[in-house]
Amino acid sequence: xxxxxxxxxxxxxxxxxxxxxxxxxxxxxxxxxxxxxxxxxxxxxxxxxxxxxxxxxxxxxxxxx
Numbered sequence: 001x002x003x004x005x006x007x008x009x010x011x012x013x014x015x016x017x018x019x020x021x022x023x024x025x026x027x028x029x030x031x032x033x034x035x036x037x038x039x040x041x042x043x044x045x046x047x048x049x050x051x052x053x054x055x056x057x058x059x060x061x062x063x064x065x
Contacts (some may be wrong), residue, residue, distance in 0.1 A: 010016075
């Protein structure tokens with residue numbers, strides 16, 4: 001028996017790839033809710049310390065050679 005006699009593409013209707021279906025439309029977008037803004041915090045916003053002083057690199061006294 002040859003290889004071509006053993007392997008064949010199925011040709012029955014039940015084995016065929018079904019027709020392409022039309023996708024449903026996307027769901028509608030939600031409308032933005034107006035007037036839901038929060039008031040600013042009573043203690044104020046967070047103020048970090050001076051970051052330049054934390055991450056500054058001291059100048060070298062000697063030059064690298």
